[in-house]
Amino acid sequence: MSLELEIDNLDIKETRKYAEIENPPFSQIKPDIDEIKASAEEVDCQSLVVIGNGGSITSFRALYYSFIDEVDIDVHLVTTQEPDYLRRVVSATDSENTLVMPISKSGNTTSVLESLLYFIKRDYPVFAVTSDNNGALKNIVERKGYNWIEHKDVGGRFSGLTETALMPAAICGIDIEEVRAGGEEIYQKFNKSPNAAWKLAEAFHSAEREGFDQILTPFYTTRLFGFYPLTVQLMHETVCKEGEGQSVFGDLGPEYQHHTNQRLFGGEEDIIPFFIRSKAHEKERLDVPEDLTDIDLRGRDLGDLDGESYGFAVDSEFRGVELALDEEERPYSVLSINSVGYRSVGRLMAFLQYLAVYSAEIRDVDPYSQPDVEKSKKMGFKRRFDR
Template identity: 35%
Template sequence: MKLEFYNCPKSEELNSSILPETPEFVSYKPNFELMEKIADEYKNYKNILIIAHGGSITSFMGMYFALKYLANKKAYFLSTVDPDYIQELKDTLRSEDTVVVSISKSGQNMTQIEMTGHFLDYPLVFITGKNSPLKEIADRLKAKVVDHPPIGGRYTAFTEVGLLPAVLVGLDARALFAGGRTFLDLYKRENLAWKMASVMHLLEQKGFVDVFMPFYTHYLFPMANLIVQLCHESFGKEGKGQTYFAHEAPESQHHTNQRFFGGRKNICGIFTTADSFNNQLTTNYPPSLHSVQIKRHALFDVSKIPLEKSLESEAIGTKEDARINGIPLAQVSISSFTPGEIGKLIAFWQLYAVYASVLRCVDPFDQPQVENSKNLSFDKRLQFKGLL
């Protein structure tokens, strides 16, 4: 992993005394033997359906799509009560070849229970807290239950919440965990996550309250949901914090670059790139097309360029334009699509969220404004039933 800055202030030095005691997610050790035993029980099933919200689904989603080429089973994701999508999943996935994993720490989210309720005739594994409604449902169904660790969802990537689904689809969960540990072990020492948290905090103080996040890699883009949650839920509090909006690039160049370069001057950037890809493709044009003119050159002049160089060129072009225009940006790049490197990337963002919270003097681990809308939506259900 690499981190570079352009048009940015210099990061402050880390003063470890301002940090909370080592958080549970930093020191947690998952039960690999249990996860591998469960995976062996379901080894003949070819599909996994994950039902969850927030960090309970986005951590594994980021892992899965980044490492999909290594998986030996297909993963599907459900985090909505959209009836059309649920019916599509039921039409696609058969109970004979699909394991459903329902994950919720509190086990009290009504949409979690509603989503799960449509798959009760499938093999079910629950990851939830003790004495929760979801746990009671699991017990009454005599389904398998794994205890949810005492860690908030957005920080659970390296627990059974993120790693059991990884094991179920055949990913190397131990390598993911080991990659994450290389970053988490640096919690109280100078590291890349601290540097970026410090720089982004300084930029916020200068009025840069919007953060544009283009992902110049298709298979890392699903990680955006986890990153946005880590940022918004951890330090978007007490009138503080930046707004992070992510787009897949270079598609974003065809819409959000206009905002980035031409809109209000309160925006900075965090670009995500990869140094290498799993497939090496080069664009070759037949001789009949060589003389086609594009930007005062023949098409032949830009033939036989590896696609990873083309993607790199797109990122560099936007980055260089930002540098010329004085727009601050950071670039996060991974070296390869391996479990260890993806583990590092997730841990980087977990620590970033904690450091960014501490710098703004807010609690990294609560989300006080999230619960009220859930209570209101539950009341609306009662009103529909004439019970309120």
């Protein structure tokens, strides 16, 4: 399946039967791939500006970062209406060859609309992704005659394998059929029997009951680091309700080792690491110039590194942390991706969606609500008019 899961130094206690869990509704919703591709073929742009918040942009970011080397247009992600940032995006683009894509399921995400108005004022062409409803974004589309595609009736954070992420991905030239096919493999398999995502959800819950209320997510692959914000959103918004759930934080590995390992090993023992790594690094090898080979490096000659692959060097950094955790019998888990291709990235997207749903179901909280998110949105909107 290209995804491999390891869980170490943790006694997993089953707290709920898998058979009690209904299949997630988002796994039954299918995007119109033909319509997405046809719409993308009509677009001719050199730059793409994607405006969104939360699920309207986190999944696309994950796809974009995974295949950024293959994308031949400039992409700008707008998640804030901060005028300084919007000015920089406008300075880096040309309205004549740039497409602006606001994404909002409700069509009433105020910050998305405020950012959109910034570009409308400057005559940028617009293509929206929104619901066929009476939302403000849909009304703007109709009044201005903009093109649009329907946002399926699925919560934003679970919409990564629908039009929400696949529409901008298609414009970037990403093979959305293969991405979706990879996700479908997980949907079909996980809807039938207990699986790795269920096992990991049980592991995190067991760890939480033992006092590990924080999950550290180091990504030992830059290509998959776009999944970090999505992972945080999925776990926080899906699981953390009614006093339940763990805080999720992370960074790139091995960079995080130079600061957060001090917290991991020297601070309070309340962190369970969840490593995400790739086995598909490029094959470049170190080449130590002959006149540098005798330089001392931690008691070895620098030349001893000659011929080592850079991928092995990254893996060695990860293995060092793994060995230290084993030595102290500290719990951790590892998700390894054997290849970073369209299907494997689709599988990873679906895996994380199921991990979040299972984590909520195990704790008997509603996976699909976000009451406190809505509360702050309402208060923020009201504040705009309180002069």
